[in-house]
Amino acid sequence: MNRPTEPQKKQELLEQCLATAIEVGVLDASINAIAKRIGTSGRMLVYHFGSKQELERQIISLLETRLREKLWSFHSVSVERDNLTTPLLAMWQHLTSPEMNGLLKLTMELHQRAIQGDLATKGFLERESQQWVDSLSTLTNDRTIGLALFYLFQGAILDFLTTGNAQRGQDAITAFLKSIAA
Structure with a gap:
């Protein structure tokens, strides 16, 4: 089985972070709490996203995309x-x-x-x-x-x-x- 490329891994982590944030209804206070919920390490998240602020920014951006997808069905x-x-x-x-x-x-x-x-x-x-x-x-x-x-x-x-x-x-x-x- 091939190991995912770094952009693929980053996207997978981002999807998991968004799913977890939606499941619990909040963005966690620490990067380690987020990592624990998705079964990875805080270091892995920092490696891919640089900081908790950047991770949150990207989660919110992905959330925006998902919400738009839901709205398009009503838009048409x-x-x-x-x-x-x-x-x-x-x-x-x-x-x-x-x-x-x-x-x-x-x-x-x-x-x-x-x-x-x-x-x-x-x-x-x-x-x-x-x-x-x-x-x-x-x-x-x-x-x-x-x-x-x-x-x-x-x-x-x-x-x-x-x-x-x-x-x-x-x-x-x-x-x-x-x-x-x-």
Whole structure:
């Protein structure tokens, strides 16, 4: 069996680090804790990434790519305003599914970092927010409704993560859609 080339090994480690960060919902405080979770050494991570900051930067960059891939499926769909309920509730169901829990928690950790002044994280979140608004605007054929839905989803996700109650978010989405249909 051939040993992976260094770029292949680095990419494999990066994928494992992202998967672990999503699984636990946080970026660990030390490079050794990250290494332990993925079954390698801190030295190996430093060898490939140089520092914890660079590793985190690359994890966030890969996360950005993964989130964009998820959004593209919604970006290419366009529906009539009176037929938004099914795709938006399906999106909500997906976001509140157990497999998304770690990703949502990780995203909230990144929000906290941005609030504390981390400029790189602020930039990442600004790009992601813009992608969401663009996708929701395309889906609804209306920029104002797309923006309102983005903020509705943001609040509902925060409520879901803090209370575990997905029904309130679903109810808020349904109520919003009824209000714009009237």
